[in-house]
Amino acid sequence: MVEEIRTDVVVVGGGPSGVGAALSAAREGAAVILVEEDAMLGGAAVDYGVQAFSPGIVCGVNQEIRRILAEKDYLYKAHGRAFCSHWFAYACRQLAAAEPNLHVFTRATAVDVLKEGNRVTGVVVLVRRGADRGMATLRIRSHVVIDCSGDGDIAFAAGCEYRYGREARSEFGEVHAPEVADRKVQLCTWMFKSRRIDPASTYVPDFDYNRDIGFGEYLHWGCQVECTDTTDDAALREAERAAWEVMLPHFAILEEKGFAVTYVAPRLGIRESRRIVGEVMVTENDCEEGRRFPDAITSSNRGLDSWEPDRQKIYQDRTPMYDIPYRALVPRGVDGLLVAGRCISATHIALSGFRVMVTVSSIGQAAGVAAALAVAAHCQPREVNVARLQQRLESPPHNVRWSKHWQGA
Numbered sequence: 121m122v123e124e125i126r127t128d129v130v131v132v133g134g135g136p137s138g139v140g141a142a143l144s145a146a147r148e149g150a151a152v153i154l155v156e157e158d159a160m161l162g163g164a165a166v167d168y169g170v171q172a173f174s175p176g177i178v179c180g181v182n183q184e185i186r187r188i189l190a191e192k193d194y195l196y197k198a199h200g201r202a203f204c205s206h207w208f209a210y211a212c213r214q215l216a217a218a219e220p221n222l223h224v225f226t227r228a229t230a231v232d233v234l235k236e237g238n239r240v241t242g243v244v245v246l247v248r249r250g251a252d253r254g255m256a257t258l259r260i261r262s263h264v265v266i267d268c269s270g271d272g273d274i275a276f277a278a279g280c281e282y283r284y285g286r287e288a289r290s291e292f293g294e295v296h297a298p299e300v301a302d303r304k305v306q307l308c309t310w311m312f313k314s315r316r317i318d319p320a321s322t323y324v325p326d327f328d329y330n331r332d333i334g335f336g337e338y339l340h341w342g343c344q345v346e347c348t349d350t351t352d353d354a355a356l357r358e359a360e361r362a363a364w365e366v367m368l369p370h371f372a373i374l375e376e377k378g379f380a381v382t383y384v385a386p387r388l389g390i391r392e393s394r395r396i397v398g399e400v401m402v403t404e405n406d407c408e409e410g411r412r413f414p415d416a417i418t419s420s421n422r423g424l425d426s427w428e429p430d431r432q433k434i435y436q437d438r439t440p441m442y443d444i445p446y447r448a449l450v451p452r453g454v455d456g457l458l459v460a461g462r463c464i465s466a467t468h469i470a471l472s473g474f475r476v477m478v479t480v481s482s483i484g485q486a487a488g489v490a491a492a493l494a495v496a497a498h499c500q501p502r503e504v505n506v507a508r509l510q511q512r513l514e515s516p517p518h519n520v521r522w523s524k525h526w527q528g529a
């Protein structure tokens with residue numbers, strides 16, 4: 121069974137970037153369909169148990185999510201950065217439900233793109249249609265598709281140029297890059313939580329990276345494992361097997377010390393996979409030198425934070441404030457498509473800092489506003505008037521901020 125639907129903008133992926141993109145496109149007046157394969161919105165905050173915000177410019181949709189968390193989530197109220205996955209999903213759901221132009225298709229997997237020449241004209245989505253109808257293929261035609269899948273699966277299907285792995289130091293003069301390029305990405309981590317249940321226990325967990333989030337609870341950035349290819353399900357299964365081998369002894373220590381493991385994320389967390397090559401690529405030097413771009417759509421000063429495959433973690437607290445340019449969201453050579461989130465055009469090293477939820481949410485919003493402007497102007501995303509995009513992005517209801525608004529140190 122094949123069904124045809126038409127809309128202005130399709131967003132694939134309902135993580136922080138996809139929710140930002142879908143809300144902003146809809147609020148800017150476009151008819152939007154958000155396609156998410158899970159039952160809940162939230163992306164890594166739900167799938168990977170990423171239950172804490174890293175620093176960045178708090179604005180726009182991320183700020184709206186935080187307001188809902190502050191009303192509903194005991195943990196966020198008490199901690200200010202840590203939250204519970206289900207309240208994050210709830211916040212995304214509430215914001216989406218308030219937008220009449222936005223239709224959310226959860227439990228729907230985008231499996232391919234529709235294309236005419238070098239222009240993406242929609243996506244192909246698999247859904248289930250009931251006991252007597254079985255599975256259906258939706259062909260959703262749109263003026264713009266926004267790939268917020270994290271892995272860049274949609275842009276890959278569209279034939280976009282991409283990077284996977286680490287650039288050689290010589291390519292962009294990045295001091296933290298390896299001498300020789302390779303196909304390795306950041307380590308995967310399986311997040312979990314533990315709680316002190318023996319009141320007499322004074323033990324403080326001292327393995328992996330963990331954070332005391334109050335109420336006797338700890339959020340663990342659990343075992344780190346290498347995955348040979350984070351876009352290959354077989355390789356992910358093997359990495360998950362390896363992760364359980366590391367985690368089980370850790371769980372045993374916790375239980376011996378009077379703790380219970382109260383939560384294991386539904387999936388092994390993937391930090392990095394494809395990065396789609398855009399009209400501009402953000403590099404380590406842009407971050408370290410606090411580069412300002414004329415087409416800035418948001419900014420970050422979060423330091424490099426790469427969980428390197430050789431376990432030599434690269435970590436800096438801060439960089440100068442640097443911009444993310446709109447052109448990093450515009451795939452080179454393919455029309456009708458934008459990318460947002462952790463799959464935008466950046467080197468392995470540069471991505472490691474700004475990939476966090478607060479920043480990718482604003483990147484998503486920029487893609488959403490740009491897509492709606494392209495619909496209104498009957499133009500391609502690469503032809504969008506950047507001054508107009510920036511003006512809309514910084515104005516209500518989007519309220520995105522970047523270096524030009526930054527008052528901090």
Ligand SMILES: Cc1cc2nc3c(=O)[nH]c(=O)nc-3n(C[C@H](O)[C@H](O)[C@H](O)COP(=O)(O)OP(=O)(O)OC[C@H]3O[C@@H](n4cnc5c(N)ncnc54)[C@H](O)[C@@H]3O)c2cc1C
Binds near residue numbers: 132268463476
């Ligand atoms: C272990 C780990 C720890 C982290 N710690 C932090 C932290 O402490 N603080 C912080 O701010 N950030 C942290 N991050 C980074 C951050 O969570 C991610 O970089 C960010 O969520 C990326 O957002 P995104 O929207 O690009 O992708 P994601 O959040 O991965 O969302 C992608 C969404 O797309 C959906 N999707 C994918 N393919 C399809 C398809 N074909 N059809 C339909 N839906 C699809 C997925 O189901 C998912 O919901 C961490 C990441 C990891 C892995």
